[in-house]
Amino acid sequence: MLSTYLSRDAARRLRHGAPWLRREDIVSMEGTPQPGEPVQLRDEDGSVLGLGDVDLEASAAVRRLGQPDEAVEGLIPRHLRKAFERRGKLVDDPRFCRVVNDDGDGLPGLIVDRYDTHFVVQTLTRAMDARQTEITRALVEVTGAGSVLLRNDTPRRKALGLPSQRAHVLYGTPPRWCRLLEMGARFTVDLTYGxxxxxxxxxxxxxxxxxxxxxxxxxxxxxxxxxxxxxxxxxxxxxxxxxxxxxxxxxxxxxxxxxxxxxxxxxxxxxxxxxxxxxxxxxxxxxxxxxxxxxxxxxxxxxxxxxxxxxxxxxxxxxxxxxxxxxxxxxxxxxxxxxxxxxxxxxxxxxxxxxxxxxxxxxxxxxxxxxxxxxxxxx
CATH class of the missing domain: 3.40.50.150 (Vaccinia Virus protein VP39)
Incomplete structure (x- = not known):
């Protein structure tokens, strides 16, 4: 695995909980990681700070992806399971909620909303764009998802310098119109164009x-x-x-x-x-x-x-x-x-x-x- 070395101040901020860093916080890099390829984040002395995604084209060039003792293998399914356990404790009806919220669930650049057995995914970094197949496979394995729909057609991607993509199916046969329940109310929503x-x-x-x-x-x-x-x-x-x-x-x-x-x-x-x-x-x-x-x-x-x-x-x-x-x-x-x-x-x-x-x-x-x-x- 390639390593990316961070300045002392950036390393301190990362240890104190900063979820992302800028390009100028990078002191040196081993090679050029491909989108979706995690790297070891290290301080100037070589001590491991954790896993991260590095994208020199993004304003947030370094995104924290895992703790120092965390393995790359099984990272996305592991974080998904933890996110689902969290919703089971905090949400009245976890069948209808957001199940992955970006850095808050340890998966920077990933949004996943749940509509019972149907899942809508949005990726907001080049690293998560590259992991779409892996994300889909993990959702099916961890949740038994009936379908997975990608919605990368929102203005937020444009603001982040990412290309817009038409809504398209990653797995199964998602309905365009879906019903959900929330706090005693019933709604029909448009998953594809809403x-x-x-x-x-x-x-x-x-x-x-x-x-x-x-x-x-x-x-x-x-x-x-x-x-x-x-x-x-x-x-x-x-x-x-x-x-x-x-x-x-x-x-x-x-x-x-x-x-x-x-x-x-x-x-x-x-x-x-x-x-x-x-x-x-x-x-x-x-x-x-x-x-x-x-x-x-x-x-x-x-x-x-x-x-x-x-x-x-x-x-x-x-x-x-x-x-x-x-x-x-x-x-x-x-x-x-x-x-x-x-x-x-x-x-x-x-x-x-x-x-x-x-x-x-x-x-x-x-x-x-x-x-x-x-x-x-x-x-």
Missing amino acids: LGTGYPYDQRELRRFVGRISQGARVLDACCNVGGLFVHAGLHGAKQILAFDKNGDAADLARENAEANGLLGRATVEKAAPLQVLRALRDTFDLVLLDTPAVASEEEFMEQLRHALRRTRHGGHLIVAGYHPPLALGGFDELVATACEGEARIATRLCRLGLPPDHPTLVGSPGSEYLDAVALEVS
Whole structure:
């Protein structure tokens, strides 16, 4: 196995939990490792620091893959088993959850979402791209997967300098439309063309909180996707729901999911872009849901947020979710405060809402906590 030698400072950071390092942290390398070929990471004195992936074209050139005493053989199945054991303890229904979350599960650059016997995979490094066959084989061996679908068609790969790939089958016969259960709600999702990997499992804590404040509420959901948030509002007593999504297929699924959960007559779903909706409406609502997965800049986020504040009645609630990128790390709270000040609204933060337990992240890993969300009471 080839070795890559790291500077003293980089070695110290790696020992203290850093999941990745930059190219300038590398002192020297033995040969040129191929994508998917793990290397031994060593300090300048030659002491082994663990296993890693090295890609000199990536901004995170070194990604930690294993501990100093860890063997290369069976690494992916071993980490998969540990990830599954973790979900069995932490998730209400581990049949429907994220089962591998990047560095948080010791497999940097790998995302795996589970829909019962069907698995959707996303690879976010050249090393994991090269391991797609190995990953598929391990999923089948460890989990008995009925199918494995690759979704490397998301904007996140482009942001990382990786080529986009059309969704395609790695194993079995995955359905395009799949049903899932979550916290008492039933959803049909599009695994092949739906947003991300089909369903935003990362919003589970938002959905849980929506259920707590929805009794008797008139609800506006400006970017509903397949209805994950507003369906839970309806199941917990919302009296009227108005929802929109700019993607016609997502709006159709949201309408179907509303009906499947007994919301016929209480929920109206239409096709429209968030800003178009927020600008056009003049009514105010008890609960406004603002998810912003498609915003391209902080300026666009701020515009949507200011309009959402205008649509929230005095004493009403606003739940807003933002993402890094495009939002700067650590800048979410300031943006929310600036929007409230600009609209002359006083907002009380009821709680922060982040990633659920099936999205573990390494402490001290910048960017891994990519979702920021807050529930506000607005007056």
